[in-house]
Amino acid sequence: MENKAINKLFEQKIIYHKNIVNISFDEKLKCLIELQKLDLEMKKSTNREIKSFEVVWNLK
Amino acid sequence: MKETLELINSLIDEGIILKYAIGGGIACLYYIEPTSTFDLDIFVILAVEENILNPLKPFYEWAEKKRFKFKDEHIILNTIPVQFLPVYNDLVKEGVENSRKVKIQDTDTFILSPEYLIAIMLQTNRAKDKIRSLQLYEETPLDKILLDNILKKYNLTDRLNNIINLNK
Structure with a gap:
């Protein structure tokens, strides 16, 4: 890959990180719930153990 | 919440x-x-x-x-x-x-605080703690002097350096 393309990718990665780190805590909580759902789906589909406390938060 | x-x-x-x-x-x-x-x-x-x-x-x-x-x-x-x-x-x-x-x-x-969070995770030293401590170190504005002092006090400086070096 050309240096230019690598630099572009790297730039995008930095922008992504800055955006995702700087979103509000409430937005992060919304992301967390989506991540929890994905995590549980993945565990179910791969028959991994689901601990009893692993409930998806019902945040208002 | x-x-x-x-x-x-x-x-x-x-x-x-x-x-x-x-x-x-x-x-x-x-x-x-x-x-x-x-x-x-x-x-x-x-x-x-x-x-x-x-x-x-x-x-x-x-x-x-x-x-x-x-x-x-x-x-x-x-x-x-x-x-x-x-x-x-x-x-x-x-x-x-x-x-x-x-x-x-x-x-x-x-x-x-992120400085104590890093130190506690370095002490706990599970795989996810190592990843998160590095993320905190790289992505969060830190009081580096405070972090250094905490890590020295609890003999955790080498652990952080090892994680940083692994990522290079």
Whole structure:
């Protein structure tokens, strides 16, 4: 890959990180719930153990 | 989250804890990008003398009185599984004592500072702690002098350097 393309990718990665780190805590909580759902789906589909406390938060 | 934090704050008013701080995955979520976590870890300094054989007794009694549900080692506070962890060594105690007062969803609460969070995760040293400590180190504005002092005091400097070098 050309240096230019690598630099572009790297730039995008930095922008992504800055955006995702700087979103509000409430937005992060919304992301967390989506991540929890994905995590549980993945565990179910791969028959991994689901601990009893692993409930998806019902945040208002 | 708001109601959960209010319930935790009420433990101070009820004389069960002196001070607390959010730690673990949710504290990381506050500072860095979201990663999946299912429980809310609360490090606490107890107001009553600790029962060595059953340090969580005051929380279970409180939760039973309020009719909250339990799941394993967690108390479910407004749908969120909360794990209360009495401070178990000098580093964690110092972290709680020096925690940051922040507002989450209009509620005052306390959260471990990123410097103490890094040190505690380096001490715990599980795979996910190593990843999160590096993320915190790279993505969060830190008081580097404070971090250096904490790491030196608790002999954790080499652990951080090893993780940084592995990532190079």
